Structures are given as structure tokens and as C-alpha cells.
Amino acid sequence: MIKSSSIRLLSLKLANFPKSYSTYKALQVLQNLKNPELLKTGGFINGEWITSKNTFEVTDPALYPKPESKLADVSSFSVSDYNIAIEAASESFYEFRKTTGRYRAELLSNLYRLMKENQEDLAKIIVLENGKPYADAFGEITYAASFFQWFSEESARVNGDIIPSANATSKILALRQPIGPCGIITPWNFPSAMITRKLGAAVAAGCTTVIKPASETPLSALALAHLSEKAGFPKGVVNVLPSATSAEVGKILCEHPLIKKVSSTGSTGVGKLLMAQSSSTLKKLSFELGGNAPFIVFEDADLDKAVDGAIASKFRSSGQTCICANRLFIHDSLYDEFVKKFVDKLSKTTLGFGLDEKTTHGPVIHEKSMSKVRSHIENAVEKGAKLLLGGKRREDIGENFHELTVLGDVTPKMKIFHEETFGPVAPLTRFSSDEEALSLANDTEVGLAGYFYSSDISKIFKVAENLEVGMIGVNTGAISEAAMPFGGVKESGFGREGSKFGIEDYTIVKSVVLGGLEN
Known part of the structure; x- marks a missing residue:
């Protein structure tokens, strides 16, 4: 450990790289932050900035593995x-x-x-x-x-x-x-x-x-x-x-x-x-911990809101969120119409670099994530799933880019049904009854988040009470905020973050008995 009053930043010389949008913009941003003091590459111990002789590279996943993807050497x-x-x-x-x-x-x-x-x-x-x-x-x-x-x-x-x-x-x-x-x-x-x-x-x-x-x-x-x-x-x-x-x-x-x-x-x-x-x-x-969130669209759902909620939940950050919809269950009576609207809206999205104002979705974080995405798609298609949208890598943009993908007629015999993809793939499964939907949704060892759409107030309470997850979005695909107790059940972990319960996990309760008090 080496104490230092200054930090060692990667020297970024724009002239060394072609001034395409991606390379020029990425490097320029690091040099031109409004507050350059925010960019640190050391460590912070006991109020002091320190460095180490050992370092590792931090890279931009949108540019990796090109040489210009390197952002900094961090201690x-x-x-x-x-x-x-x-x-x-x-x-x-x-x-x-x-x-x-x-x-x-x-x-x-x-x-x-x-x-x-x-x-x-x-x-x-x-x-x-x-x-x-x-x-x-x-x-x-x-x-x-x-x-x-x-x-x-x-x-x-x-x-x-x-x-x-x-x-x-x-x-x-x-x-x-x-x-x-x-x-x-x-x-x-x-x-x-x-x-x-x-x-x-x-x-x-x-x-x-x-x-x-x-x-x-x-x-x-x-x-x-x-x-x-x-x-x-x-x-x-x-x-x-x-x-x-x-x-x-x-x-x-x-x-x-x-x-x-x-x-x-x-x-x-x-x-x-x-x-x-x-x-x-x-x-x-x-x-x-890990999730495998169900997203259920019941027959009495507002279909347009369900489509928007599914897109927001599933594809935020290209599907790389712990609470994103991982298995979409659509009632038979709505399935075809849901697919049409879902695919139509997703086809209007734009993959690209995060600093391009036209970009709606970025890359997966690294090759390990890409491999899992590819494995889930290939396994599902091999076992009978229908490829409704996407399905391919976009190496023309960058090695970590993958098309937003929709798979139809997914069943429990496929890996994507049981494993968290953590990528831009939406698997759709049909169901015909409330009981079947709950059974399919709960058929997992984890239980972090879940979502469902229904206009029946009785059904809302019934499903909310029987869905085996720690957090539920009803008629919404967005649930996260500081006021909500965040956490899961089963093998998704324990404890809650945020909300009035969030502090309790950082405290102990000490009992003190005062005796000999006069009435």
C-alpha cells in the first residue's frame, strides 16, 4: 500500500485514436468532466487516498476489446x-x-x-x-x-x-x-x-x-x-x-x-x-441475491400497459438487473395480441453507445454474460421455442452487443425458464388459468421480485399473497424507490434495504433491566 496525495490516471490522448463517435466521445468525456476530482484510481482508507503497485484495467464494455476501450488502470x-x-x-x-x-x-x-x-x-x-x-x-x-x-x-x-x-x-x-x-x-x-x-x-x-x-x-x-x-x-x-x-x-x-x-x-x-x-x-x-422474476399478464389486464411494463422491466439496462422480468407468462386469450404489440415496440429500439442520444439499449457487461445469453437462446430454440425477435449478436457494433430478443412458447424444459439470464432476452410462456400461472411462477428456488397485471381487485390480493417473492409490482413494471423494503425470499436472500426497515439490519437490540424501582 502506497500513500499518495495524488492519483495516477491513464493518459488519454485523443490524437492517438480515430475520431469516430465511440472512441472520441468516450475518451473526451473522461478528460472533460465538470468536476475532474471525481475521477480517482486509487483507494480511500481512513480519510487518505492511496495507491497500490498492483493494478487492473477498467474498460468500456461498449468498445471492448479494442485498445481504446481502456478507461483507466485502477489500484x-x-x-x-x-x-x-x-x-x-x-x-x-x-x-x-x-x-x-x-x-x-x-x-x-x-x-x-x-x-x-x-x-x-x-x-x-x-x-x-x-x-x-x-x-x-x-x-x-x-x-x-x-x-x-x-x-x-x-x-x-x-x-x-x-x-x-x-x-x-x-x-x-x-x-x-x-x-x-x-x-x-x-x-x-x-x-x-x-x-x-x-x-x-x-x-x-x-x-x-x-x-x-x-x-x-x-x-x-x-x-x-x-x-x-x-x-x-x-x-x-x-x-x-x-x-x-x-x-x-x-x-x-x-x-x-x-x-x-x-x-x-x-x-x-x-x-x-x-x-x-x-x-x-x-x-x-x-x-x-439472484432472481428469476415472473411477469404475469392475466386475461383481465390492460394489455397496452402490460406491454409497456414488460418492456420497462425486462429490458432496462439490457436485462441486467436483479429484479427484471425473467419469465413472462401471458394468458392464452391475450398471447397473440401481446406478442404483436410487444415485438412491434421493441423493434423500434436502438442499440449503441451510451453517450449517443439515440441509444435506448447498450451492451452486456462482458463475454461471460454474452455466453449465457447465447446459451439460453440456443437451448430454448433447440427445444422448441420460437424466435419472435432478434436472436443474434451485433458484432458490427461491438463484441458485447446483442439484439433484444423475444422467445415464444417457452416451457419449463428449457434452461431459460429456470436460470436467470441477466441479458436482453424475454421468454414468453402461455397459461390458461390463474392456478397454472401461480404454479409456473413459483416453480423456482429463488424469489426476489414478481410482477402481474390484472384489473380484478380480488385477484390482485389473492395473487399478491400467493406469489413467492419478496417484492411485487401490480400493474407496474417499476417498483424500486428508497421508501420500499427491498429484498427477497427463498434463495434470493434475506434482510431488507431502503425503507424504515433498512436501518434495522445495521443495529442490535440491547436489553437493560432496571431493578429496585419504587412504585
Whole structure:
């Protein structure tokens, strides 16, 4: 670990590359952010910016593997660096836990304001390292910042309770206190929002943090670290360390005795591994893991709204969201008309670079994602699914681009029915009764989100109560906001983020019995 007052940025010389839209614009944006201080490539430990001799490349998935796809060389920190960060977070915690909710509310409000002031730059960084269109990235910053606003309002309301005792001379106090230093592990698909909804709750409760961002998208996390410094956060409260060695870092966060809680968003497989590693210290955990969201269109649905909702839910960020519709169940009586309208609207979309104002959808993140998309399409078609739209790679645009794809007559014998695609493929399945729809929807080991469209109020309550997921959108394909308890059931994890419940996962309840009181 090397301390440094400055950071090492990749030298970007536009003259070295052809001035096509993609290459010129991507490189130019990095050089011309309104706030160049947002672009960091080191790490942030105990209020200091540091660098490492080891680095890894961050690339633009829309341009990869062209040489001009390289955005920066980012420091890769080791387990020993994480040990230093954990110790800093632990030392800082003993003072930070004593601060008032009002003080922490001010810190979070400052961070919210700074995110809004730098929204355009933060969105551009997301576009370049993630690939999503600018409008989506701009919306992510709005969503991400809202968690700091929400938890600034909740931080003064971390309340305990007074419980009547069976003993007339005693009183029972239930104190809610911050749990301690927290490890935060986040994915690449929402590089800002996946951090803020964890960090906001942790800070509101009085906890300190050590954050491991995804190696695909560390620049957004480092920009947030910079803003936390500008917002006045005490040293050691926010520590951010990029690393190319995710497995080793996850292990140390789970096994280190000074880390009292780990919050992670990722796959179910990774969640199970982290849970096993945390058993040695019986660490408190909250996991938001894989999903396989059903999207049900009942025969009494408003078809046009259902089509719009399906497109918004399924293809946001090219299908790379944990709560996107993964299996679309359409009632027989509406199936043909739904397909016609669905395919017609999707055919008007535009694949391209996220900074092009005409672009509606960007690339998948990397070749591993592309391979899964291709595998699901090929398996489904081989087993009888009909290719209704798309189905091909778009290497003429870039190696990570794939057409928005619709598959018809998908059945449970196909891989795409049981596995989360995390890509731009919508599988459509027919059903003929409410019971069949619920049975198909619940035929999965995970249960993060679900959606359905119906105008029958009785059916709405029946389906909502019987759908085995943690979150449901009824007559809407958009459910995420800071006020909603975000989380799943079954193998989609446990714990809730956002909402008034979000802080509870970062606290413990301590019982204090006061005895010998006179009546």
C-alpha cells in the first residue's frame, strides 16, 4: 500500500485514436468532466487516498476489446490492505457510534446534495464503465442519491422501547445500537445505487464501513468516496478499496472478527459461499441475491400497459438487473395480441453507445454474460421455442452487443425458464388459468421480485399473497424507490434495504433491566 496525495490516471490522448463517435466521445468525456476530482484510481482508507503497485484495467464494455476501450488502470488492493481498512473502520466506530442522529443526518444530506450537484458527471462515469445508456445512468444517480436523502431523514428515528416488566419494581429498556464496522460488497450493474442503499443505512445507524466495489465498475465507487470526504465524513467511516481478487477480499470481510456485519448484492452461489465463510464469527448478514422474476399478464389486464411494463422491466439496462422480468407468462386469450404489440415496440429500439442520444439499449457487461445469453437462446430454440425477435449478436457494433430478443412458447424444459439470464432476452410462456400461472411462477428456488397485471381487485390480493417473492409490482413494471423494503425470499436472500426497515439490519437490540424501582 502506497500513500499518495495524488492519483495516477491513464493518459488519454485523443490524437492517438480515430475520431469516430465511440472512441472520441468516450475518451473526451473522461478528460472533460465538470468536476475532474471525481475521477480517482486509487483507494480511500481512513480519510487518505492511496495507491497500490498492483493494478487492473477498467474498460468500456461498449468498445471492448479494442485498445481504446481502456478507461483507466485502477489500484488493486490486497488482503493486507483490507486489514488496515478494517482496523481503521473499527477505531473510527468507537467515536462515530456516539454521534447523534442529527449529526449523521447532516452528513448524509451533504452527500445527497453533492451527488445531485455532480449528477451529470457521475452518470457519465457509469456510462463509460458499465455501458448503460446515459438516461438510465442519470436515473441511477437520482435513485442512488435518494437513499442518502431517505436515511438522513430516518437517522434521528433509530428508536428503542420501554417494555413493562412482570416485576413491579423493574423496567425493561430495549436499546437499539449500531452493530459495528460493516463490510459492503457490491455488483457492477448499479455501481452507485448498490453502494448508497447500504452505506446510507449503515451511516444512519452509526456504523462505519469497508466497501469492496465490483472490479468492472470501481470508478463510480471511488467518486462516491471522494464526495463523502467533501461532505465532511470523519476519517475511517467510509473506506473504499477496489480489488481484482474478489474471492480473497470477500473471505477476509466475512472472517475478520472486527467486521460485525456483511451486506452483499450478487449471485445466490456467491451468497452461499459468503454465508459459509461468515459462520466462523456468526456474523450478521443481509443478502440480495439472484432472481428469476415472473411477469404475469392475466386475461383481465390492460394489455397496452402490460406491454409497456414488460418492456420497462425486462429490458432496462439490457436485462441486467436483479429484479427484471425473467419469465413472462401471458394468458392464452391475450398471447397473440401481446406478442404483436410487444415485438412491434421493441423493434423500434436502438442499440449503441451510451453517450449517443439515440441509444435506448447498450451492451452486456462482458463475454461471460454474452455466453449465457447465447446459451439460453440456443437451448430454448433447440427445444422448441420460437424466435419472435432478434436472436443474434451485433458484432458490427461491438463484441458485447446483442439484439433484444423475444422467445415464444417457452416451457419449463428449457434452461431459460429456470436460470436467470441477466441479458436482453424475454421468454414468453402461455397459461390458461390463474392456478397454472401461480404454479409456473413459483416453480423456482429463488424469489426476489414478481410482477402481474390484472384489473380484478380480488385477484390482485389473492395473487399478491400467493406469489413467492419478496417484492411485487401490480400493474407496474417499476417498483424500486428508497421508501420500499427491498429484498427477497427463498434463495434470493434475506434482510431488507431502503425503507424504515433498512436501518434495522445495521443495529442490535440491547436489553437493560432496571431493578429496585419504587412504585
